Amino acid sequence: MSSHADPPVVARPTLQGERVRLRPPISRDKADRLALGRDPEFVFLVGGDTHNLAPLTPEKVQRWYTDVAQSPHSWIIDVDGRCIGNARLHSFNEHDRRARYAIGIFDAARWGYGYGTEATRLVLAYAFDTLQLHRVDLRVLAVNQRAIASNAKCGFVREGIERDSALIDGVWRDDLIMSILEHEWRNHGPTTDEVDDPRPG
16 A cells, blocks of 8 residues: 555554554554445444444555554554554543543454453543543443443543433444543553453444
């Protein structure tokens, strides 16, 4: 895949875990992303239309890469030297010291091994320890119970339901809002069950 159109990569720190490394994007990530294509279940969980599932194109991958490259709080999830997804903080409110979290693991073969939990903990540590945020929240489809359980392992608390907030494949779906506050992160310890389903949340 050509890299001639690649934008400059905004600086950000690399966050190193035991099995997961969160890093800035590099050109070869586009080939990894394109090879993984568009898994129907992943598309459903991010609110896409699975009835008319179009192939993933190099142009769409380039837009994804550009978005990650230009955001200082967006990381490639690197496992064994390959891009398997990305995680990001967005919608910052500096006065209220808050942001929203999102994660997506494109590689279905990597689901269920705890990579999403580890990536989320790395981002939360950065959010509270380095960025000095007070609150991080997220939204997840209420039917995505395994992702909800993974978020709960990281200390996220259920706040409420947004009813019929997403029209997916002609069916209205609820979103669950979850959040974690700074003191909750400080007091939250790891659980013994680390196997999760690291799909988008």
